[in-house]
Amino acid sequence: MNTRASSGEILVGQTIGFSGNPLTEGPGTARHDARGAVLIKDGKIAEVGNADDLRRAHPEADVTDYGDRLILPGFVDAHLHYPQTAIIASWGKRLIDWLNSYTFPEEIRLSDPAYARQIAGRFFDLSLGHGTTTVASFCTVSPVSVTAFFEEAEARGLCAIGGKTCMDRNAPEALTDTAQSAYDDSKALLETWHGRGRLSYAVTPRFAPTSTREQLEALGALWAEFPDCPMQTHLSEQTDEVTWVAELFPEARDYLDVYEQTGLLGRGGLYGHAIHLTERERRRLLEEGGALIHCPTSNTFIGSGLFDMGGLAAEGQIIGLATDTGGGSSFSMLRTMAAAYEIGQLRGTPLHPSALLWLATEGSARALRLEHRVGTLAPGTDADIVVLDLASTPAIAQRAAEANDIWEAVFPTIMMGDDRAVHDVRIAGKRWQAGA
Known part of the structure; x- marks a missing residue:
C-alpha cells in the first residue's frame, strides 16, 4: 500500500x-x-x-x-448551448433572428458525429480553461450531439448535465422531430447516460414556440417518469417572444402556464432567462421550486432585458448563473459575474462580490440540485x-x-x-x- x-x-x-x-x-x-x-x-x-x-x-x-x-x-455554469461554441459573438440580432441566422444552421452541422465531437471537445476545453468544471447544456435535436457531449465530458471526468433539444415546429426541417420521436429518443439517451459516472440527463424542450402542445406533454410525461432528472428550457427571455407564446397558446394564462399545463413545471426545472415574468408566474415558480437561471451577458448581447435579481432573490426564488454560450458572449464565469454586477447596478441593486462568487458556485449548484457534489x-x-x-x-x-x-x-x-x-x-x- x-x-x-x-x-x-x-x-x-x-x-x-x-x-x-x-x-x-x-x-x-x-x-x-x-x-x-x-x-x-x-x-x-x-x-x-x-x-x-x-x-x-x-x-x-x-x-x-x-x-x-x-x-x-470550480465554477458551475447552469445554462448554455455547447453546439453554439463556434458561433459565439455573432453580430447583432434579436433572439428569433439570431436563431434563424446563426444558431439553427450551425446546429444542423452537429448531426455529423466527427463535427459534434470536435465542437464538444473544444467547448469543454474552453470552459475548463476559464475554471468551469460543471455545466448544464442544451445539445441539438440529433442524438449524435448528445452522445458527443457526454462522451467528451466522461473522458474528462466531469460532472455534466445535457439533453437532446426537442423541437417539432418553427424550426428548419433538419432540426425538427415529433412528439413521439422526441419522447423515444430522449428516453433512450436518458437510460444510457443518466447517472453514469458524474453525468445527468436533462429533459430538454427548447422553448414553447418550437414545440407543439403534444410534444410538450410527451416530454412532461417523460419527466414524470424520471423526476430525479432535471428539465431545462427557456422562459420569458424577450418581450416579442412572450407575445409569440401568447399567440401560439391562447388558452394559457401566461408563458409559464404553457409549461405548467404540460407537466413541465416543478422542482428540478431549470428556466433560462426568466426576465419578463408576471406576478402569477413568480408565485408559481416559488411554490413549485423551479430554478431561474440568470444569463447576463446574453441578456445584454441580444438585448433581452434586465433580470430582477434583487426582487427575485428577496422572494426566495432559486437562482443560478450561466454564460448561455453562444447567445452569451463569453465562456468565462468571471465575465458573467461582472455582467451580473452591471445589470444589478442598472436596476439599483448591485451585487456584493460574495454574492457573485456564491452564484457562480454554490448558487448554481443548488439550482441544478448538485450542491451535495459540487459548488x-x-x-x-x-x-x-x-x-x-x-x-x-x-x-x-x-x-x-x-x-x-x-x-x-x-x-x-x-x-x-x-x-x-x-x-x-x-x-x-x-x-x-x-x-x-
Whole structure:
C-alpha cells in the first residue's frame, strides 16, 4: 500500500466558504481564511481548515502551496448551448433572428458525429480553461450531439448535465422531430447516460414556440417518469417572444402556464432567462421550486432585458448563473459575474462580490440540485476546484495591491479577469491540463 498517496494532498492558499446565502443574508455568511487549506483524498474534499492545522494533522500528505492565490469550488455554469461554441459573438440580432441566422444552421452541422465531437471537445476545453468544471447544456435535436457531449465530458471526468433539444415546429426541417420521436429518443439517451459516472440527463424542450402542445406533454410525461432528472428550457427571455407564446397558446394564462399545463413545471426545472415574468408566474415558480437561471451577458448581447435579481432573490426564488454560450458572449464565469454586477447596478441593486462568487458556485449548484457534489468546499463533495490568481494582469495587480480586505482584492478579478486569472483547475482532485 502506498501510504503517502493514501494520505492525500493538501492545497494551501486563501479560501472562501459560505454558511448561508449572501444574496439574501449578506457577506457575513462568507468565511475567508487568508492561509486556508483543502485536503483532497480519493477525488473528494476530506477536510477544509487552516493550513497549519491541516499540515500538522496530516504530515504524510503531499502539499501544493498556491501562496496568496484563491482556492474556490470550480465554477458551475447552469445554462448554455455547447453546439453554439463556434458561433459565439455573432453580430447583432434579436433572439428569433439570431436563431434563424446563426444558431439553427450551425446546429444542423452537429448531426455529423466527427463535427459534434470536435465542437464538444473544444467547448469543454474552453470552459475548463476559464475554471468551469460543471455545466448544464442544451445539445441539438440529433442524438449524435448528445452522445458527443457526454462522451467528451466522461473522458474528462466531469460532472455534466445535457439533453437532446426537442423541437417539432418553427424550426428548419433538419432540426425538427415529433412528439413521439422526441419522447423515444430522449428516453433512450436518458437510460444510457443518466447517472453514469458524474453525468445527468436533462429533459430538454427548447422553448414553447418550437414545440407543439403534444410534444410538450410527451416530454412532461417523460419527466414524470424520471423526476430525479432535471428539465431545462427557456422562459420569458424577450418581450416579442412572450407575445409569440401568447399567440401560439391562447388558452394559457401566461408563458409559464404553457409549461405548467404540460407537466413541465416543478422542482428540478431549470428556466433560462426568466426576465419578463408576471406576478402569477413568480408565485408559481416559488411554490413549485423551479430554478431561474440568470444569463447576463446574453441578456445584454441580444438585448433581452434586465433580470430582477434583487426582487427575485428577496422572494426566495432559486437562482443560478450561466454564460448561455453562444447567445452569451463569453465562456468565462468571471465575465458573467461582472455582467451580473452591471445589470444589478442598472436596476439599483448591485451585487456584493460574495454574492457573485456564491452564484457562480454554490448558487448554481443548488439550482441544478448538485450542491451535495459540487459548488462548495464542503467535506464529502467532489474535489472540483479552481485556483485564481488575484494579480493576473498589471491592471488587476495594481488595484488588488491597494485592497483593504478580501472583497476589494477579489473584485478586480471578477470585473477584469479572464482565463489568465485561472492558475489551476482540479477535476475530482486531478489537475487538468489543456490538451492532455
